[in-house]
Amino acid sequence: MMLRISKLTDYGTxxxxxxxxxxxxxxxxxxLAATLGLGAPTVSKVLxxxxxxxxxxxxRGLHGGYALGRPAVQISVAQIVDxxxxxxxxxxxxxxxxxxxxxxxxxxxxxxxxxxxxxVRRALEDVSLADMVSPQPMVAxxxxxxxxxxxxxxxxxxxxxxxxx
Amino acid sequence: MMLRISKLTDYGTxxxxxxxxxxxxxxxxxxLAATLGLGAPTVSKVLxxxxxxxxxxxxRGLHGGYALGRPAVQISVAQIVDxxxxxxxxxxxxxxxxxxxxxxxxxxxxxxxxxxxxxVRRALEDVSLADMVSPQPMVAxxxxxxxxxxxxxxxxxxxxxxxxx
DNA sequence: ATAAACAGTACTCTTTTGGTACTGTTTAAG
DNA sequence: CTTAAACAGTACCAAAAGAGTACTGTTTAT
Ligand code: FES
Ligand code: FES
Numbered sequence: 001m002m003l004r005i006s007k008l009t010d011y012g013t014x015x016x017x018x019x020x021x022x023x024x025x026x027x028x029x030x031x032l033a034a035t036l037g038l039g040a041p042t043v044s045k046v047l048x049x050x051x052x053x054x055x056x057x058x059x060r061g062l063h064g065g066y067a068l069g070r071p072a073v074q075i076s077v078a079q080i081v082d083x084x085x086x087x088x089x090x091x092x093x094x095x096x097x098x099x100x101x102x103x104x105x106x107x108x109x110x111x112x113x114x115x116x117x118x119x120v121r122r123a124l125e126d127v128s129l130a131d132m133v134s135p136q137p138m139v140a141x142x143x144x145x146x147x148x149x150x151x152x153x154x155x156x157x158x159x160x161x162x163x164x165x
Numbered sequence: 166m167m168l169r170i171s172k173l174t175d176y177g178t179x180x181x182x183x184x185x186x187x188x189x190x191x192x193x194x195x196x197l198a199a200t201l202g203l204g205a206p207t208v209s210k211v212l213x214x215x216x217x218x219x220x221x222x223x224x225r226g227l228h229g230g231y232a233l234g235r236p237a238v239q240i241s242v243a244q245i246v247d248x249x250x251x252x253x254x255x256x257x258x259x260x261x262x263x264x265x266x267x268x269x270x271x272x273x274x275x276x277x278x279x280x281x282x283x284x285v286r287r288a289l290e291d292v293s294l295a296d297m298v299s300p301q302p303m304v305a306x307x308x309x310x311x312x313x314x315x316x317x318x319x320x321x322x323x324x325x326x327x328x329x330x
Numbered sequence: 331a332t333a334a335a336c337a338g339t340a341c342t343c344t345t346t347t348g349g350t351a352c353t354g355t356t357t358a359a360g
Numbered sequence: 361c362t363t364a365a366a367c368a369g370t371a372c373c374a375a376a377a378g379a380g381t382a383c384t385g386t387t388t389a390t
Contacts, residue, residue: 002169002174002246003168003169003170003250003252003254003255004168004255004257004258005167005256005257006346006348007258010259014274017274030366039349039350041349041350042350044368045350047367048368048369051367051368058367058368059366060355060356060368061355061356061357061358061365061366062356062357062358062363062364063357063365063366064358064366064367065366065367066367077281085167085168087168089168091169091170092169092175093172108297108298108299109178109179109297112292112296115292116242116288116289116292119288120285120288123281123284123285123288127277127280127281132277134273171377171379172379173378193335193336195335204379204380204381206381206382207379207380207381209336210380210381212336213336216336216337223336224335224336225386225387225388226334226336226388226389227334227335227387227388227389227390228334228335228388228389229334229335229387
């Protein structure tokens with residue numbers, strides 16, 4: 001698709017947001033999966049990756065589980081994305097790789113894409129997990145305008161969703 | 166991948182940018198392909214789609230070709246993306262579809278994603294084709310910060326790129 | 331009439347992503 | 361000290377999306 005974060009990342013924000021509601025509790029992967037209606041192995045995978053980036057802290061053994069690695073205020077969406085995509089960052093191929101398409105003009109294009117990337121990235125950095133759960137109406141300098149296009153993708157709750165037609 | 170525009174869209178900006186340099190000329194698809202080092206059928210495809218959205222105007226018959234559908238200043242990157250992705254817009258599944266994951270909290274998350282979407286979209290709207298070719302140093306309210314991470318994707322010039330190792 | 335160029339459709343191949351299975355390690359509880 | 365609940369890691373598979381190509385038709389200056 002396009003300009004979409006991957007489902008895994010989406011799941012990540014879901015899970016983390018849920019955990020942020022009870023900063024003290026310890027959540028088992030299976031528990032979270034059941035609560036959120038996701039596949040257990042999938043949630044496990046996500047949590048493991050998040051752990052590698054210190055966004056969650058894990059306690060092993062019986063009665064183990066996961067907890068946020070640090071206060072929700074200190075976890076930005078950008079960090080979640082970075083963790084789960086394991087991908088550089090940049091909307092275009094060449095907004096990173098120097099000397100890909102240097103054939104005719106001295107690529108002013110790349111510079112522009114990089115600027116765009118900057119804006120996008122900052123948007124992601126400006127929203128924290130804490131913002132996700134609590135009101136916190138507006139982000140710093142930007143007033144949300146109603147989206148122009150849209151609305152009508154799929155559904156997220158993949159498993160056992162029948163009926164309805 | 167992630168937060169990436171599709172290659173087709175990337176090609177689109179390339180092509181359009183090139184055309185913007187000579188607002189009067191008429192470009193044949195094969196001509197453009199040769200100049201930019203892309204596959205002829207691919208360029209054709211892109212141009213056709215762009216035509217459907219009036220970003221380019223086509224002249225059929227012998228000596229035909231393509232030209233910008235309107236002044237470069239009036240073509241934003243957002244429009245190019247919209248045209249070539251034929252996709253709503255929104256970084257997440259549910260930042261659009263109402264009632265996907267309405268199981269526990271009354272989804273404040275979605276609202277937040279929509280705000281993020283707004284910022285991203287505006288970033289794309291604020292850059293025009295004209296900006297791509299001419300200096301035009303800064304976008305309105307945002308000062309470009311150097312990208313944090315990165316740099317090291319692939320190469321765009323797909324065909325016949327050998328050697329180098 | 332012809333050839334250059336756009337228009338449209340349909341198909342195939344490759345890559346990416348999402349998801350699952352399996353095997354190992356840790357640790358409280360009995 | 362045995363056991364079971366839970367995390368850790370790897371590897372694999374299947375489905376979907378992307379990208380590219382081929383083919384057939386239509387338009388029009390020469
Ligand atoms: S370097 Fe990427 S468009 Fe030129
Ligand atoms: S509606 Fe999408 S996260 Fe709740």
